[in-house]
Amino acid sequence: MTRVAAPAEPASRGIARRRWLASVAVLGGAGLAGVAAASTPAPTDARGWLARLQAAATTTNFVGTFVVTTGGVATSSRIVHAWDGRRAYELVESLDGPAHQVLRLDDMVKTVWPDQRTVLVERRPHDVSFPFLLRAAGQRMAEFYDWSRVGVERIAGHEATVLLVRPRDQHRLAYRLWSDQRTGLLLRADVLGAHGEVLESSAFSQVSIGTAPAIQEVQRALSRAESYQSLKSPYEATDLRREGWLLEHGVPGFQPISCVRRPAPKVVNANGPASSSTTGRVMLQAVYSDGLSSVSVFIEPAGGAAPIPNARGAAGALSTLTQLRDDAWRVTVVGDVPANTLERFAAGLRRVGT
Numbered sequence: 217m218t219r220v221a222a223p224a225e226p227a228s229r230g231i232a233r234r235r236w237l238a239s240v241a242v243l244g245g246a247g248l249a250g251v252a253a254a255s256t257p258a259p260t261d262a263r264g265w266l267a268r269l270q271a272a273a274t275t276t277n278f279v280g281t282f283v284v285t286t287g288g289v290a291t292s293s294r295i296v297h298a299w300d301g302r303r304a305y306e307l308v309e310s311l312d313g314p315a316h317q318v319l320r321l322d323d324m325v326k327t328v329w330p331d332q333r334t335v336l337v338e339r340r341p342h343d344v345s346f347p348f349l350l351r352a353a354g355q356r357m358a359e360f361y362d363w364s365r366v367g368v369e370r371i372a373g374h375e376a377t378v379l380l381v382r383p384r385d386q387h388r389l390a391y392r393l394w395s396d397q398r399t400g401l402l403l404r405a406d407v408l409g410a411h412g413e414v415l416e417s418s419a420f421s422q423v424s425i426g427t428a429p430a431i432q433e434v435q436r437a438l439s440r441a442e443s444y445q446s447l448k449s450p451y452e453a454t455d456l457r458r459e460g461w462l463l464e465h466g467v468p469g470f471q472p473i474s475c476v477r478r479p480a481p482k483v484v485n486a487n488g489p490a491s492s493s494t495t496g497r498v499m500l501q502a503v504y505s506d507g508l509s510s511v512s513v514f515i516e517p518a519g520g521a522a523p524i525p526n527a528r529g530a531a532g533a534l535s536t537l538t539q540l541r542d543d544a545w546r547v548t549v550v551g552d553v554p555a556n557t558l559e560r561f562a563a564g565l566r567r568v569g570t
Contacts, residue, residue, distance in 0.1 A: 295309075
């Protein structure tokens with residue numbers, strides 16, 4: 217599953233990102249709900265399945281609870297998604313740990329901490345979290361994976377077509393996807409290891425599909441957030457070249473999604489925004505994705521930090537690689553990909569500025 221992880225917290229950040237975006241909607245209309253839930257014919261090829269899953273993630277109205285399980289740890293969120301024929305409304309509410317919500321109206325995203333009465337407002341055009349991970353994926357993704365229909369199973373009370381997605385090279389992991397037979401909505405996604413073992417699973421435990429869009433619920437949440445203290449976004453858009461770096465080569469199929477300057481984390485603060493506990497240093501984060509998998513490249517000055525030799529790690533589907541460059545820069549590459557993919561990204565990164 218696609219995710220963006222911070223080097224100081226790769227596993228927890230990855231899980232949070234899976235739970236990440238949600239849905240919202242209510243524009244009044246059983247008629248509209250009926251359109252969103254209408255049956256669509258089953259595709260016959262990879263591009264057809266990709267298009268169906270993408271369309272369902274945007275235009276299907278649903279409310280449900282989904283659970284992410286990785287490394288024996290499960291986290292859950294309530295998700296609401298609504299489509300009024302023109303705009304997408306989303307709400308994701310954490311059901312574990314400190315209370316927070318992620319609200320979306322198209323590409324405007326508000327992360328809300330109700331207990332602290334604070335809100336962070338950002339523009340996020342790319343959404344690569346379950347069950348929306350394929351929504352922004354390019355059609356070229358079909359060039360790097362083989363898709364096959366392997367059966368029908370029942371997920372959260374809905375009949376689902378089971379798809380096996382195998383990589384065509386050694387730089388990606390395999391996936392098993394469950395697509396609602398009536399609407400195409402992604403109901404479950406497993407990331408598979410080399411021997412078919414499940415490294416991570418994201419699935420609805422219960423979901424109502426084709427309900428009247430719950431726009432009013434999201435609008436009420438957005439209205440409440442208007443009275444909260446607004447936080448300045450810790451992210452500033454940039455690009456690697458502007459910052460004196462160049463990725464000479466990555467991995468075919470992985471396209472740049474974003475590049476930002478952000479505070480370098482010091483201690484993860486689960487009770488509030490990520491910017492609340494930092495070192496005062498700034499790191500770069502460049503994100504690349506092929507639609508199913510993603511890789512994040514983090515670059516920060518080594519500063520007075522203790523020297524760290526090349527290091528590798530893995531937790532569930534997430535792999536990490538850390539290198540010290542010229543005794544001056546710490547480079548960390550994180551992704552739900554095999555270790556050799558991270559090595560290729562790291563090898564292609566070089567300093568071109570002072």
